[in-house]
Amino acid sequence: MVDRTFDPLKPQARNPATRVALVAAPWLAIVALWYAVRSSGLVNPSLVPAPHAVLAKLVELAGDRLPLDVWMSTRRVFVGVFLGVLVAVPVGFAIGWYPRVRSFVDPLVNFFRALPPIALIPLVIVYFGIGEAAKVVILFYASFFAGVIVMVEGIGQISPIYVRVARTLGATDAEIFAKVIVPLAVPHILTAVRVALGVAWATLVASELIAAQQGLGALIQNASSFFQLDIVYVGIICIGLIALAMDLLLRAATRRLVDWQDRIG
Amino acid sequence: MQPDTLPMISAMSAAVRLRFDDVGVDFPTAAGAMRVVEGVNLDVRQGEFVSIIGPSGCGKTTLLNMVGGFVKPTRGVVLLDDAPIQGPGPDRGVIFQEYGVFPWLTVRGNIEFGLKLGANARHAERRAEIVERYLALMGLADFADHHPKHLSGGMRQRLALARAYAVQPEFLLMDEPFGALDAQTRTAMQDLLLQVLATEGKTVLLVTHSVDEAIYLSSRIVVVTARPAHVRTIIDVPFAYPRSESVHEDHRFAALRAEIRTLVMEEYEAQVRQYAPRAAVG
Numbered sequence: 001m002v003d004r005t006f007d008p009l010k011p012q013a014r015n016p017a018t019r020v021a022l023v024a025a026p027w028l029a030i031v032a033l034w035y036a037v038r039s040s041g042l043v044n045p046s047l048v049p050a051p052h053a054v055l056a057k058l059v060e061l062a063g064d065r066l067p068l069d070v071w072m073s074t075r076r077v078f079v080g081v082f083l084g085v086l087v088a089v090p091v092g093f094a095i096g097w098y099p100r101v102r103s104f105v106d107p108l109v110n111f112f113r114a115l116p117p118i119a120l121i122p123l124v125i126v127y128f129g130i131g132e133a134a135k136v137v138i139l140f141y142a143s144f145f146a147g148v149i150v151m152v153e154g155i156g157q158i159s160p161i162y163v164r165v166a167r168t169l170g171a172t173d174a175e176i177f178a179k180v181i182v183p184l185a186v187p188h189i190l191t192a193v194r195v196a197l198g199v200a201w202a203t204l205v206a207s208e209l210i211a212a213q214q215g216l217g218a219l220i221q222n223a224s225s226f227f228q229l230d231i232v233y234v235g236i237i238c239i240g241l242i243a244l245a246m247d248l249l250l251r252a253a254t255r256r257l258v259d260w261q262d263r264i265g
Numbered sequence: 266m267q268p269d270t271l272p273m274i275s276a277m278s279a280a281v282r283l284r285f286d287d288v289g290v291d292f293p294t295a296a297g298a299m300r301v302v303e304g305v306n307l308d309v310r311q312g313e314f315v316s317i318i319g320p321s322g323c324g325k326t327t328l329l330n331m332v333g334g335f336v337k338p339t340r341g342v343v344l345l346d347d348a349p350i351q352g353p354g355p356d357r358g359v360i361f362q363e364y365g366v367f368p369w370l371t372v373r374g375n376i377e378f379g380l381k382l383g384a385n386a387r388h389a390e391r392r393a394e395i396v397e398r399y400l401a402l403m404g405l406a407d408f409a410d411h412h413p414k415h416l417s418g419g420m421r422q423r424l425a426l427a428r429a430y431a432v433q434p435e436f437l438l439m440d441e442p443f444g445a446l447d448a449q450t451r452t453a454m455q456d457l458l459l460q461v462l463a464t465e466g467k468t469v470l471l472v473t474h475s476v477d478e479a480i481y482l483s484s485r486i487v488v489v490t491a492r493p494a495h496v497r498t499i500i501d502v503p504f505a506y507p508r509s510e511s512v513h514e515d516h517r518f519a520a521l522r523a524e525i526r527t528l529v530m531e532e533y534e535a536q537v538r539q540y541a542p543r544a545a546v547g
Contacts, residue, residue, distance in 0.1 A: 161365040168333060169432055170355030170384025179378070183369040260369045260412040 049230040057230040058237070065219070070238060072214040076132070076207065077200045080139025085147045085196050089189055092151020097181075102152070109152075113145035118206040130211040138207035143196035150195050154188025187258045194250050201243040282346060282436070282468050283309035283332060289340035289493070290327050301327050303493035305341070314462070314469040316479035316486045318525065320533040324494030325472045326440055332470060333359050333438050355384050358429030358467075360439040364421045366413045366428070373409040375424055376400065379432035388433060399427035402461060419450035423457070430461070437469045443478065455481060456510070463507050476525045480518060481508065488528045491536035497528060 031051050038048045049057075058066070095102045095109070117138050128134040158181070166180045208217025216235045223231035290302040301324040309315050317325045330336040331343045334353040342349050345357075353359075367375050376399055379385055380392045388395060400406045403423040413421055422442065429437065443451045455478060462469065473479050479486045480502055488497045502521065504512050512518055 159365075161361060161363055162367060164335065164353075165359070165361065165365040165367075165428075166378070167353040168355070168357065168359040169379035169428070170353075170382050172383065175382055179381075180367070183367075186369075258369070260414065262368075262414050 047229065049233060054230050054233045054237070058234045061231070061234055065214070066234070066238070068214050069216050069219045069235075070242065072212075072218075073204055073208070073216040073239070074242060076135050076139055076215065077197065077204060080136050080207075081143045081193065081196045081200045083136070084140045084143025084200070085189070085193050088144050088147030088151055088192060088196070089185075091144075092148040092192070093155055093185065095148070096152040096155025102156075106152075109145065109148055113149065117142045117203045118209075121206065121210060125210060134210050135207040135212065135215075138210075139200045139203055142199045142203040146199040147192040147196045150192040151185075151188055154191065155185060158184050187254070187261055190250065190254045190257065194247060194254075197246050197250065198243065201239055204239065279311035279313070281308045282311050283307075283470075284344040284347075285328070285331075285341070286344060287341040288328075288331065288338045288343055290324070290331070290336060291339045300493035302338075302495070304495045305489075307487060307496055307499075309468060309470065311468055312466050313485060314471070314483045316471045316473055316483040317489060318473055318476065318479050318486060318529060319489035319494060319497075320491055320529065320536040321474070323489055323492045323532070323536055325489055328489070328494065329438050329440050329470060329472050332436070333357060355379060355382075355432045356434055357436040357438055358432065358434035360425055360429055360437065360442040362441040362444050364425040366416075366421050366424050368413050371410050371412055372405050372416070372424055373400065375413070376405075376427050376431050379428060382432075385432045388431075395431050395433075399431055403427040403457070417450075418446055419454060422446060422450075422454055426458070426461075430465070435468060437467045439469065439471045441472055441474065444474070451478075452510075458482065459506070459508060476522050476529065477513070479525070480521050481512060486525060488525060488532070491532045491539060497532060500525065 034048075034051050037043055038045055038050060095105050120138065120141065124134050124137050128137050162180050162184065163176055166176050171179065204215070205217035205220060208215040209221060212218035212221075216239050220232050220235035223229075223235065285305045285307040288302060288305040289300065291298040292301050293299075305328065307315075317328055319325050327336055331338055332345070332350065334350050334357070344350070367378060370378060373396060376396050377392065380388050380395060397406075400409050403426060405420065405423060405427065408416065408420065413424065416424065425442075443454050446454060459482065469482075471479070471482060483502050484506075486500045486502060488500065489495065490497045500521070503517055504515070
């Protein structure tokens with residue numbers, strides 16, 4: 001009756017070799033396309049560094065400034081997302097759980113989330129200068145609004161039946177919060193973190209445009225000033241890889257923490 | 266005929282536990298207050314199994330929700346042991362149609378949930394024993410450590426029943442509990458319910474659409490009218506407990522079913538007529 005060994009919808013159902021091939025195929029296709037574009041003569045080859053040249057540059061930079069850039073960027077993203085989600089969870093919960101709060105806070109949230117973080121850079125420089133604080137503020141802003149939206153939607157979907165059941169069993173308000181609402185909110189918090197991480201990496205380059213010396217955004221920015229396109233590619237690939245790794249880690253954590261859910265994102 | 270066996274004791278001798286005293290309920294709507302329940306008088310005695318039957322949307326669930334403590338009467342009062350009902354409590358176990366089993370807890374965790382609450386601390390010492398007892402009784406022992414997503418509808422229903430029973434309520438309030446189940450599972454659940462009730466007496470209020478279910482399970486059947494709901498008639502069911510499937514073949518069963526169906530259909534038509542003028546305008 002409870003057969004979890006076979007699920008045709010899950011990739012685990014295939015054999016490992018097929019799985020590796022399926023995962024690798026689109027990446028190999030991109031690299032092939034990259035070479036093809038370069039050798040097609042449609043684009044000036046000096047504008048498209050070869051994949052192996054980019055790889056060589058990556059290896060070279062890995063022994064130079066790249067570890068520091070990765071560390072600085074990752075730290076900014078972590079701090080921004082951590083603070084953003086930390087505030088987004090209670091705020092999103094309040095908006096999602098209390099319809100009256102929602103009716104007057106919703107327009108406010110929608111106004112601010114519509115503003116691209118980049119548009120705020122001039123103001124952030126004026127108020128927070130060009131130090132670490134300015135970058136964290138931008139990332140916080142991006143993470144917070146992404147997280148709030150996810151929390152509001154998620155909390156709004158929680159069925160009131162569970163609260164009713166808990167009450168009929170004798171639960172107090174505090175018990176309902178701790179034993180019903182918190183477990184039901186966990187999957188939404190994890191989704192909020194995932195969405196916020198995605199948005200934060202996307203905003204990272206913008207935040208590091210603020211006169212950063214280190215960081216992947218700064219690496220890309222400096223390289224583009226000197227037309228070092230191979231370094232620009234290295235920076236872009238690093239951002240993508242780190243974001244991907246974080247997403248995979250978070251998905252694995254989600255699977256472990258909320259195994260009870262029917263579907264996992 | 267066998268005499269009634271304990272704990273389902275004869276209705277007339279036991280103490281009145283629940284009393285609806287001229288109860289009315291209005292729900293606010295855009296078009297003003299809507300009378301959902303009007304002038305309901307009803308006594309429920311210790312150990313009775315009372316079914317409430319009537320047309321859809323007539324206010325049956327509202328009657329149950331007042332006992333559950335989710336709805337307060339607009340007029341009149343609902344008394345539990347002579348005191349007005351203030352809110353939900355673990356003395357009244359509720360079985361909802363949609364079960365409401367907690368998806369984040371295992372089967373065992375669901376049954377334990379109520380026992381871990383402060384309100385049920387008096388059962389804390391016997392927690393493990395109670396949980397094992399209902400796991401076995403409801404046929405859930407093999408699934409104790411599974412999450413509800415792996416359970417069938419009938420098993421979720423049994424889990425909801427086990428969870429409600431675990432906190433040892435004196436009353437069981439059930440709102441269309443078997444409505445979503447297939448016919449065979451429904452019959453099995455009815456028998457299981459009778460079996461459990463035979464060993465642990467509860468006072469039961471059941472809202473149902475099924476005349477057969479009402480006759481098979483109840484000691485009394487309350488037929489309620491079209492909205493606003495009031496008591497049309499109360500019918501005593503002549504069969505003794507414990508009951509078995511053979512009750513369905515009794516000639517009195519057929520006669521009772523015909524009588525109740527006629528009443529319910531009359532009220533159903535009255536309810537439909539209420540909507541008709543509005544439909545013509547709309």
